[in-house]
Amino acid sequence: xxxxxxxxxxxxxxxxxxxxxxxxxxxxxxxxxxxxxxxxxxxxxxxxxxxxxxxxxxxxxxxxxxxxxxxxxxxxxxxxxxxxxxxxxxxxxxxxxxxxxxxxxxxxxxxx
Amino acid sequence: xxxxxxxxxxxxxxxxxxxxxxxxxxxxxxxxxxxxxxxxxxxxxxxxxxxxxxxxxxxxxxxxxxxxxxxxxxxxxxxxxxxxxxxxxxxxxxxxxxxxxxxxxxxxxxxxxxxxxxxxxxxxxxxxxxxxxxxxxxxxxxxxxxxxxxxxxxxxxxxxxxxxxxxxxxxxxxxxxxxxxxxxxxxxxxxxxxxxxxxxxxxxxxxxxxxxxxxxxxxxxxxxxxxxxxxxxxxxxxxxxxxxxxxxxx
Numbered sequence: 001x002x003x004x005x006x007x008x009x010x011x012x013x014x015x016x017x018x019x020x021x022x023x024x025x026x027x028x029x030x031x032x033x034x035x036x037x038x039x040x041x042x043x044x045x046x047x048x049x050x051x052x053x054x055x056x057x058x059x060x061x062x063x064x065x066x067x068x069x070x071x072x073x074x075x076x077x078x079x080x081x082x083x084x085x086x087x088x089x090x091x092x093x094x095x096x097x098x099x100x101x102x103x104x105x106x107x108x109x110x111x112x
Numbered sequence: 113x114x115x116x117x118x119x120x121x122x123x124x125x126x127x128x129x130x131x132x133x134x135x136x137x138x139x140x141x142x143x144x145x146x147x148x149x150x151x152x153x154x155x156x157x158x159x160x161x162x163x164x165x166x167x168x169x170x171x172x173x174x175x176x177x178x179x180x181x182x183x184x185x186x187x188x189x190x191x192x193x194x195x196x197x198x199x200x201x202x203x204x205x206x207x208x209x210x211x212x213x214x215x216x217x218x219x220x221x222x223x224x225x226x227x228x229x230x231x232x233x234x235x236x237x238x239x240x241x242x243x244x245x246x247x248x249x250x251x252x253x254x255x256x257x258x259x260x261x262x263x264x265x266x267x268x269x270x271x272x273x274x275x276x277x278x279x280x281x282x283x284x285x286x287x288x289x290x291x292x293x294x295x296x297x298x299x300x301x302x303x304x305x306x307x308x309x310x311x312x313x314x315x316x317x318x319x320x321x322x323x324x325x326x327x328x329x330x331x332x333x334x335x336x337x338x339x340x341x342x343x344x345x346x347x348x349x350x351x352x353x354x355x356x357x358x359x360x361x362x
């Protein structure tokens with residue numbers, strides 16, 4: 001069960017190289033979505049705190065965190081140590097200029 | 113620990129800005145340091161409730177998003193503008209009311225990540241107990257960001273079929289974002305409605321707690337955003353409902 005959910009999380013994060021936007025997070029599968037909701041609210045957190053929110057191994061969680069760094073949702077902090085990695089979360093997205101109506105967010109809002 | 117509270121509605125005209133201003137005043141009257149951010153960049157207005165004139169706006173949220181100032185420089189201490197016995201403080205970060213600046217920021221867009229940074233920075237720099245985010249109506253990346261980082265969310269709706277349908281989308285999204293506390297506020301309810309029935313219907317429809325059911329108020333309409341209702345009418349039934357809501361948010 002864990003393996004399927006882990007593979008799904010990896011697949012979702014590797015599906016794009018664009019920065020993760022707030023509207024992307026709500027479409028992610030569990031348990032990744034809830035874990036991200038938690039750490040996004042924390043703002044600054046450790047790999048341990050992130051790992052506690054998902055039923056994956058620490059190495060698997062680190063791999064997920066690395067993908068989230070690549071998608072600019074996480075930033076690894078300078079004060080990380082060999083034993084513990086610390087991150088800061090930052091949701092980012094460019095708002096739409098008037099000339100381009102935000103139609104794709106409504107496609108994403110079709111959550112069924 | 114500081115709390116970030118978003119006040120949101122799917123549709124416009126539900127009373128977000130008035131509710132935000134009143135919540136901020138009630139919290140500050142109890143001694144809290146409260147920040148308020150007007151993120152409705154397209155149609156800013158909450159500054160009117162705080163009697164902050166355009167001429168007094170040294171910097172706005174727009175200036176921060178353009179990198180012209182730090183977020184704390186856009187925070188205006190409006191405690192003395194609102195009257196009443198305020199033991200705490202209220203800081204307002206307004207959005208610009210200048211048409212050219214509104215048009216520019218809508219045309220060019222901005223990185224909502226700067227809002228993310230700004231919210232966290234202003235809480236730290238001003239040592240806020242609460243940060244209230246007055247959001248733009250409807251769902252967009254900015255409102256999703258606000259909800260995603262908030263510890264509490266107040267969703268406002270009127271007893272109107274358009275509001276009911278659209279609010280279902282907002283509630284669903286808020287649940288997917290695991291907001292720790294979500295309260296519904298049913299506003300502008302005709303006095304001939306059965307308020308208990310309204311509360312029960314909303315709670316059942318959305319499987320969410322109703323924080324308050326507030327009646328339509330001629331006094332509120334007559335005040336017409338020229339001041340903060342709970343300060344002007346401290347004994348009004350609407351103010352009592354807002355106090356109950358604030359108690360649930362603390």
